[in-house]
Amino acid sequence: MHIGNYIDMVHRGQQDLAQAFIKVSEHHGHEPDIKSTCILLAGWSRQLMEKIKPFAEKYGEEKNKEPDKLMRDLFEGPRKGSMALLRDLQDLWLLAREAQVASIILEQAAFGLRDKELITVCNDINGFSKRQISWLLTRMKAIATQTLIAAE
Amino acid sequence: MKQTRDSIKDIWGERTPYYGNWPVRVDAKVDVEPERWVQSACVLCSNGCGMDIGVKDGRIVGVRGRATDPVNHGRLGPKGLHGWMANNSRDRLTQPMIRKGDELVAVSWDEAMNFIVQKSKDLIKEHTALSIGFYTSGQLFLEEYYTLGVIGKAGLGTPHMDGNTRLCTATAAAALKESFGSDGQPGSYTDLDYAATILHCGHNIASQQTVLWMRILDRLAGPNPPKLIVIDPRDTFTAQKATVHLAPRIGTNMAVMNGLLNLIIQANAINEAYINAHTIGFEELKHTVSTYTPEKVEAISGVPAGKLQEAADILCKTDTLVSTVLQGFYQSMQATAASVQVNNIHLIRGLIGRDGCGIYQMNGQPTAQNTRETGADGDLPGFRNWGNEEHIKELAQLWNVEPAVIPHWSPPTHAMQIWRYAETGSLKMLWISATNPAVSLPQLERIRKILDQKNLFKVVQDAFMTETAQYADVILPAAIWGEKTGTYTNVDRTVHISHKAVEPPGEARADLDIFLDYAQRMDFQDKDGAPLIKWRTPEEAFEAWKKCASGRPCDYTGLSYAKLSLHDGIQWPCNEQHPEGTKHLYKEGIFNTGITYCETYGHDLDTGAANTQDQYKLFDPKGKAILKGTDYQPPHEQPDEEYPFMLTTGRLVYHFHTRTKTGRSKELNDAAPDAFVQMSEADASKNGFSEGDMVEIISRWGKAIQPVKIGGVLPGELFIPFHYGYWDDPDRVRAANELTITEWDPISKQPHFKHTAVKVRKYEQGILDKAATLIKDVKDSFNS
């Protein structure tokens, strides 16, 4: 059974996401809504992490030895300014998608195991991921035109 | 000097008790007997009281209420009775000016306008129209906003256009849109004549709309008085009359609203038939609020469980209900989400669309409704949906331009973001009309720095040398109310006409004429090479607007200048079907939520993420109202050891906005000459402050110095009125917004003026200051 592998992936997905949201909130403190919304969304990811924990005990978490490729490649060095903001939001979007797809895959296993609680948790993660992704997209679209055309 | 009553001493005047038909009482104030009276309406709050302007020898000499007007039945409040004096002020701007070196130099209109046009063209060439933005007001007239909207959207093609309405009514629009699919107040002021219960949410109506409060006071004094529920952390004039006053800690409205909804649902006081036939989302809402027991709400908000229950009991039993919502909700945490819960109470109880049942997501400013209708703020004209290609095509066809010209790739830029673009340098020209951001925006030190930027070209169009105008590169002197003709719409959709009574001073021009002049000099054209703007007069602009509004919720097609001049105010929609106007929207329980008609596809109440058309398709409410809920979130900035107080800001009964006008009436100014900080008795004695002591209030964003006023607020909280700036007192740092945090609601983007953590300490030169004020007071009393 490889379910432990995906439990780890879902767990780490939310952990990375929480960290990344906090990082972006700190990088872009001058954009007040970015700051407050990123803190809120980091909070969601932290809560989801807690929800997945019991299943790590139940099924055993298979810690993945691979380094966090996405996390490492994204958010390289501190970046400031409007172009950096756009790029950071796009990186968050990638991470959120990654976290979402992991939960969708884990849910398939949960169906097979008839594990109602795990199905609910996966569903929750998917739902919150959608909302995170939707906000990121809204926010990126709102600044993209100005950033790409008018910003210095 | 003749006045029917002293509105300064007795703000609301004598009672005329009633139920059903509000008696007439004509309030008037004139300096000398007028030669003639000119039809108008007051522009000093969103109530829009019908009034006549008295004129003698080409000057405004007084006003009187219009007895037949449905809004005020003749009454006027202190601002209405005295505010007109600003027109005659010697401080009026009378000539265009251009900054040359450090000086603002008087120039001709030609020179000023050509300068602006040249600058605009250069910027467009180098940086596209994305480098140009407009920041307007809730003070202009409908015709002016519509013209400005077309200039921005189809002439320049910039998405950067918003009003200071962002600060006061953006949440009203947002909350209406989320629940009902479009902007537009469902009720009518006449609902107050019958309502058994009135719920005021963060709305100090007694100070804000004194005439509407008179209507309620008269009901309270009459047979069958209504029960009054007031949600406000402060002990306001309004709260003092409440049957139940809920005083939540600042920033906790959401918990209180969820608690009320939960109690109504638990008591099974819901109207199931209405919910099933006319709404979607009830089960989710029920689930969301189910954990908000009175005990939990008390723990979060400090509102005693028993009081919440008392309020809920009234709401459960009442068969008619009028609710009003304003800045206590709009400028606070979870503004849109909490305001939507007020709509939800009406929807789940089926109290909407009939006599006695109204919701007023209140506007702050008199013409704010028109900024929203015409698209001079972050909306599209006629409550159209920026995400709906068909709506964009309608506008393009109307204006005879290509749809691609109209910026609709994302929502129009909201004011706070416009200022941010200016701060970061991608916005290089900002045209500010009839508003005073250097006093009214949050975190003023930051705003002054932005205004001071050399590479930001600032056009200021105003009637006075405001704190903002001081920073202008070009100043355009504007005519104001009484000096130009136009229409405006109040908070219950009543449209009034205001005729020109006198000439503007010096070379001042109507805002409409200024915008038209700009359009002509810029040579904005439609796709056939004809001038884009095809109107020259206010009446022609109004006719053009009617075409734009036709078939939309705010349909004006049944109105005309002639009709409005013959009648008193008329409520939109007014069209062939409803030639006399419309008292209630949504009478049949059919809302503007259909996918092809709605103004918005809605938002995530927590993040503000916008639904796409595809997402909306999945739950197309097809005319049902949308019940939306969410959990309480604490304010981002909480008091802590270093900043132990929570500061809130608000208005005083005698002033409007930044006192540009009301500060120029001697009576109004004398009634409330200065700012102060209000503090609870407990905190004052703990800190050793007595009444009148000068203290320094410090937040993470700035500081201000104010005399202490004791009482009227909860321990741990402070209140400073937001009206006061520097034009008449440059010596003391006193604007409330020196302190406020830059932060906004995720959906309405309205700034959070209501909660900033601060500390207070005695101001060193306190005694000297106090002595100086005393001496001045004594002098004043000898002089008057």
Ligand code: SF4
């Ligand atoms: S209530 Fe408002 S509109 Fe009426 S007179 Fe007073 S300020 Fe003017």
